[in-house]
Amino acid sequence: MNHFNPFDYLPKLAAAVAVAALSLTLPARAADEETPKGETVTVIKATKACFANIVEVSGIVMARDEVSVRPERPGLKVAEVMTEPGDAVGAGQTLARLNLPDGGFVNVTAPVAGVVLTSTAVIGAMAGAKGEALFSIIARGEYDVVGLVPVTDLAKLAVNQPAAVHVIGTGDVTGRVHRIAPTVQADSQLGQVFIALNQTDKRLLVNASGRALIKTGQSCNIAVPLTAVQYGSAGTVVQVVKRDRVETRRVEIGLMSGGQIEIRDGISEGDDVVARAGALLREGDPVRPVTATAANTK
Helix, strand or coil, X not given: CCCCCHXXXXXXXXXXXXXXXXXXXXXXXXHHHHCCCCEEEEEEECEEEEEEEEEEEEEEEEECCEEEEXXXXXXXXXXXXXXXXXXXXXXXXXXXXXXXXXXCEEEEECCCCEEEEEECCCCCCEECCCCCXXXXXXXXXXXXXXXXXXXHHHCCXXXXXXXXXXXXXXXXXXXXXEEEEEEECCCCCEEEEEEEECCCCCCCXXXXXXXXXXXXXXXXXXXXXHHHEEEECCEEEEEEEECCEEEEEECEEEEEECCEEEEEECXXXXXXXXXXXXXXXXXXXXXXXXXXXXXXXX
C-alpha cells in the first residue's frame, strides 16, 4: 500500500511557483522596455499652408490731382465766399462771387468735382489771375498714399495689386497700386510707389501718415510655429521626433504670417515637429512626444 508523502511534491510545487512568478514578471519587464524614456515634449504635425507675399509701404496721404482755381480777370474784390476747405463740390458749382470794377459781379466756379483742399478767399480781399490760387480742389476726391520702398521690393510691385491701408486719423481703407516710379534715389536706393485709396465715406486728411500692405503673391508650403525654428551657427534648424528620438533638420525658411513660418525644404508634411525647440534637446535624445491637441486638453 502506497503512503502519501507531502514532501515528495515539494520540488514540483516549487517549480510551478517559479514558472508562475516568471510569467508575471516577464510582461512587466517588456512593458518597461517599451516605455519611452526622456522628457515629455509637445509636437505638432507639419501641415501645408499658404503665405501671402507682402510688401509694406509707409508714406503720406496726398491728393492725386490738385486743381488750382483763380479768377480770369485781375483786380477783382471778393464779395462772397460760398465754400470752405473740406467741402465736397460739383463741377460748375459756384465757390465765390467777385465784384467787378463797373459794379457788376462774376462767379468763380469749380472746374471739376472734388473736395476743396485750401482757400485764400476772404471777403474784401483782392483776387487775381496770377499768384496764389483762390481755391485748390482735390479732383474727383481721389487720394494716394505715396511712400518709398527698397529697390528689391520695388521689383515685386505691379499696377493694380491690392493693398490694405491704415491711415492715422481715418482707420482702415482699401486701395491698389496706382503708379510705380521708373527711377530710384541714387543715395538710398528707394523708389516711390503711389497707392490709390478707394472711395470711402471716411474723411481723409492730406499729409496724414499711412501704412499699406501690398499683396504681391503667395507661396504654399509646410507651415510650423515660429517657436519651432532655431537659428545658430549651424544654420536654421527644426527638431522633429522619429521613433521617440530627436532629429535635427536643417531647413530653408520663407515667408511669415500669424505666428507661422514657411518651410520650403527640410521637413515633410506629417512630420512630428517639436513645437518649442530648445538647446536642451540634442540630436538622438529620447523623448516622450505629446501632440499639441492632447497637451492643450490637460
